[in-house]
Amino acid sequence: MRTAAVIGTGLIGTSVALALTRRGVAVYLSDRDESVLRTAASLGAGQVGDPVVPVDLAVVAVPPAYVATVLEEAQRRGLATTYTDVASVKAGPQAAAAAHGVDQKTYIGGHPLAGREVAGPLAGRADLFDGRPWVLTPTADTGRDALNRALELISLCGAVPVVMDAADHDHAVALISHAPHVVSVLMAARLEHASEDAARIAGPGVRDVTRIAAGDPLLWQEILSSNAAAVADVLEEYASDLSGAVIALRALAGDDADKRDAGREDLVALLRRGNAGHSRVPGKHGAPRAVYATVTVVISDAPGELARLFAAVGAAGVNIEDVRIEHSPGQQAGLVTLQVAPDSADRLAERLGERGWTVQS
Numbered sequence: 305m306r307t308a309a310v311i312g313t314g315l316i317g318t319s320v321a322l323a324l325t326r327r328g329v330a331v332y333l334s335d336r337d338e339s340v341l342r343t344a345a346s347l348g349a350g351q352v353g354d355p356v357v358p359v360d361l362a363v364v365a366v367p368p369a370y371v372a373t374v375l376e377e378a379q380r381r382g383l384a385t386t387y388t389d390v391a392s393v394k395a396g397p398q399a400a401a402a403a404h405g406v407d408q409k410t411y412i413g414g415h416p417l418a419g420r421e422v423a424g425p426l427a428g429r430a431d432l433f434d435g436r437p438w439v440l441t442p443t444a445d446t447g448r449d450a451l452n453r454a455l456e457l458i459s460l461c462g463a464v465p466v467v468m469d470a471a472d473h474d475h476a477v478a479l480i481s482h483a484p485h486v487v488s489v490l491m492a493a494r495l496e497h498a499s500e501d502a503a504r505i506a507g508p509g510v511r512d513v514t515r516i517a518a519g520d521p522l523l524w525q526e527i528l529s530s531n532a533a534a535v536a537d538v539l540e541e542y543a544s545d546l547s548g549a550v551i552a553l554r555a556l557a558g559d560d561a562d563k564r565d566a567g568r569e570d571l572v573a574l575l576r577r578g579n580a581g582h583s584r585v586p587g588k589h590g591a592p593r594a595v596y597a598t599v600t601v602v603i604s605d606a607p608g609e610l611a612r613l614f615a616a617v618g619a620a621g622v623n624i625e626d627v628r629i630e631h632s633p634g635q636q637a638g639l640v641t642l643q644v645a646p647d648s649a650d651r652l653a654e655r656l657g658e659r660g661w662t663v664q665s
């Protein structure tokens with residue numbers, strides 16, 4: 305691929321453009337918001353202005369409801385030889401594209417399963433898609449060139465292609481992305497009026513389960529509206545489990561010993577189902593969940609401490625697979641939990657200890 309156009313230079317469009325530019329593709333940017341467009345260009349994502357048409361691939365990175373009209377308009381002016389989009393929902397935009405008369409031969413639907421809770425070009429990252437699944441939803445009408453170009457795009461972005469039917473995709477993302485988003489929001493919404501005391505002691509658990517609740521409400525309204533029935537189905541199943549949990553807890557809080565026993569059993573069964581479901585979530589880069597060992601280090605609250613620790617881990621020849629930093633306000637020290645390959649944990653703890661770091665066992 306030599307040339308590409310990215311329409312919509314928010315988080316995902318800018319990330320795609322940065323990834324392609326990094327691989328030597330000439331990228332032409334457009335967005336209906338001029339300031340967003342200028343910001344993306346200033347980040348090195350590509351150039352503003354009309355390309356010599358047609359470019360090899362146009363990537364439509366706008367909210368799901370606008371995909372069809374943007375595709376139609378781009379095809380009308382002969383912008384590219386092939387087209388794809390990145391919308392989080394596939395069946396609706398694909399049907400709308402067909403209804404708008406979009407040429408199906410040169411278009412293939414796509415969805416990178418990578419993102420952030422922050423919108424806009426400044427949140428864009430060239431490595432956002434590294435190792436992540438990128439779903440393609442070809443139909444019987446999709447031409448070979450469109451499929452091949454989309455596969456090339458995915459490869460240039462460092463992602464892993466997964467081919468799915470659009471409706472299957474939408475059911476899958478209702479379960480693994482859209483309904484979880486709603487639940488994260490429900491949990492975060494309950495914190496809005498939390499007392500100062502409660503908020504102050506909130507820690508990594510609640511932070512983990514509410515991170516995505518910081519997402520853009522307007523974009524998520526678009527995503528949820530485009531997959532409403534499938535998301536509602538999953539939420540209904542959550543509601544039934546939730547009622548079960550409430551009944552079990554009420555029994556446990558009551559005086560009846562038999563009901564307490566039954567409540568305890570039901571609760572344990574639910575918690576075990578949670579363990580089983582959690583083990584199905586893939587680990588880093590889409591690989592099966594790896595079991596890492598953790599090495600926890602105390603660092604002082606001073607500039608450059610984290611960089612010094614990372615350098616020490618690098619000097620020990622150990623790769624950091626994941627990291628979590630815990631820092632309580634008002635405290636002069638923080639806790640850094642490093643996740644590393646199990647066979648390097650003891651060696652790392654020893655080497656850090658030798659270099660004067662306080663390692664918690």
Ligand SMILES: NC(=O)c1ccc[n+]([C@@H]2O[C@H](COP(=O)([O-])OP(=O)(O)OC[C@H]3O[C@@H](n4cnc5c(N)ncnc54)[C@H](O)[C@@H]3O)[C@@H](O)[C@H]2O)c1
Pocket residue numbers: 311312313314315316317334335336337340365366367368370374390391392393415416417418419420421422423424425520523527
């Ligand atoms: N945010 C995520 O985590 C994520 C992940 C994967 C896919 N997606 C999908 O990617 C698409 C873009 O989402 P985002 O997170 O980059 O949102 P964003 O809000 O950061 O960017 C969207 C951009 O599209 C522009 N835009 C809207 N309508 C337009 C139009 N008609 N013509 C030109 N530009 C237009 C907006 O001005 C904005 O800059 C959505 O379809 C979303 O479902 C999002």
Ligand SMILES: O=C(O)C(=O)C[C@]1(C(=O)O)C=C[C@@H](O)C=C1
Pocket residue numbers: 391392416417418419420421480481482516
């Ligand atoms: O990690 C996040 O911030 C995301 O919400 C990313 C996420 C997801 O649910 O995995 C969100 C929506 C997209 O369509 C794809 C990816």
